[in-house]
Amino acid sequence: GQQLNQSPQSMFIQEGEDVSMNCTSSSIFNTWLWYKQDPGEGPVLLIALYKAGELTSNGRLTAQFGITRKDSFLNISASIPSDVGIYFCAGPYRDSNYQLIWGAGTKLIIKP
Amino acid sequence: EPEVTQTPSHQVTQMGQEVILRCVPISNHLYFYWYRQILGQKVEFLVSFYNNEISEKSEIFDDQFSVERPDGSNFTLKIRSTKLEDSAMYFCASLPTLGPTYNYEQYFGPGTRLTVT
Numbered sequence: 001g002q003q004l005n006q007s008p009q010s011m012f013i014q015e016g017e018d019v020s021m022n023c024t025s026s027s028i029f030n031t032w033l034w035y036k037q038d039p040g041e042g043p044v045l046l047i048a049l050y051k052a053g054e055l056t057s058n059g060r061l062t063a064q065f066g067i068t069r070k071d072s073f074l075n076i077s078a079s080i081p082s083d084v085g086i087y088f089c090a091g092p093y094r095d096s097n098y099q100l101i102w103g104a105g106t107k108l109i110i111k112p
Numbered sequence: 113e114p115e116v117t118q119t120p121s122h123q124v125t126q127m128g129q130e131v132i133l134r135c136v137p138i139s140n141h142l143y144f145y146w147y148r149q150i151l152g153q154k155v156e157f158l159v160s161f162y163n164n165e166i167s168e169k170s171e172i173f174d175d176q177f178s179v180e181r182p183d184g185s186n187f188t189l190k191i192r193s194t195k196l197e198d199s200a201m202y203f204c205a206s207l208p209t210l211g212p213t214y215n216y217e218q219y220f221g222p223g224t225r226l227t228v229t
Contacts, residue, residue, distance in 0.1 A: 031216055042116070042203045042220030043155065088155065092216055098145070098160035098168045100216055105154065 002027045004089055006103035012111050019076040021106040023089030032072040033090040033100070034063050043088060047074070076108075084108050114138045116221035118204050124227045128193050133224045135187045135204030143207040144187045145218060146179065148172065150200045158202075161187065194228045201225050 006023050013019055023032070031050055035043035047058050049065035049072060056063055060077045076083055086105040093099035117136045125131050137144050146158040160167040161179055176192045187206075191198055205218040 033216055035220075040222070042205075042222050044220065045217055048217050090155070090216070093157070096168060098143070099157045099170065100155075100218070101157070102155040 002091075002094055002101055004091060004101060004103035006087075006089055006106050008106060009104070010107040010109060012109050013079050014111050015079060015081060017079050019079050019083070019108065020073065021075075021087060022071060022073045023103050024071040025091070026070065027094065028069040029072075029091040030069070031092050032063070032065050034061075034072070034074050035088045035090060037086045037088060037105070039085070046087075079108075079110070081110055084110050116204055116206055116219050118202075118221040118224050120224060121222065122225045122227070124229065125194055127196060127228055131191050131194055131226065133189045133191075133202050133204075133226070135189075135221055136185055137187055137204065137206035138208070138219060139185070141206035141208045141219070143167075143209075144179075144181070145205040145207075146189045147203040147205065147220075148200045149203065149223075155203070158189070191226075194226075196228050199226055199228045 004023050004025050033048050034046045036046050037043045046061055047056050047063040052065055052069050053067050054065040062075045064073045086107050088105045089103040090100045093101050119134045144161045147155050148158055149155045157170050158173045159169040159179055178190045180188050201223040203223045204221040207218050
């Protein structure tokens with residue numbers, strides 16, 4: 001079935017570092033979504049991508065919709081402490097107008 | 113800024129009991145969803161709801177689950193006879209409308225943590 005694989009599973013970063021994470025699938029997706037979840041909170045949409053090759057920014061965040069439509073990347077520049085949390089990629093379930101399927105998440109942790 | 117709200121924030125129940133989780137979606141939104149997230153795992157779709165009926169449901173959403181929009185503002189998820197494995201965060205989400213590309217930009221509530229003992 002459709003699956004989204006995220007890597008890395010977790011990242012330890014220094015404040016000020018740039019961060020990259022990705023999401024891949026063996027299936028083609030027509031939409032990629034990136035959400036962030038803070039502890040005890042619901043996911044918050046960061047960026048939505050609708051077109052292969054599209055590069056979209058939201059402040060220090062930039063996401064790309066891979067040309068093959070089987071992957072997407074999220075980059076965070078100059079990380080700050082409030083960037084910690086879990087970043088999920090999500091995409092529409094095949095033949096569905098409503099369902100999203102989700103990756104397992106990349107956990108961002110600031111090194112002390 | 114309008115937001116999705118959920119109550120209670122934490123519910124503890126005994127196995128076999130019924131629970132009702134409540135959500136108030138954003139007021140002009142038309143599409144409503146429930147998701148589940150078992151601790152440390154990925155978010156899983158349960159059900160979508162539009163025009164007072166279920167649009168889609170996942171394999172997880174079996175006969176012990178039901179949803180309702182009782183009064184035009186609340187959206188509820190009922191679990192009839194809870195099991196230990198129902199312990200999870202339950203998130204409600206809503207969407208204003210369906211369009212050619214914006215079907216998936218769902219707004220999530222803060223979640224209800226359900227603990228079944």
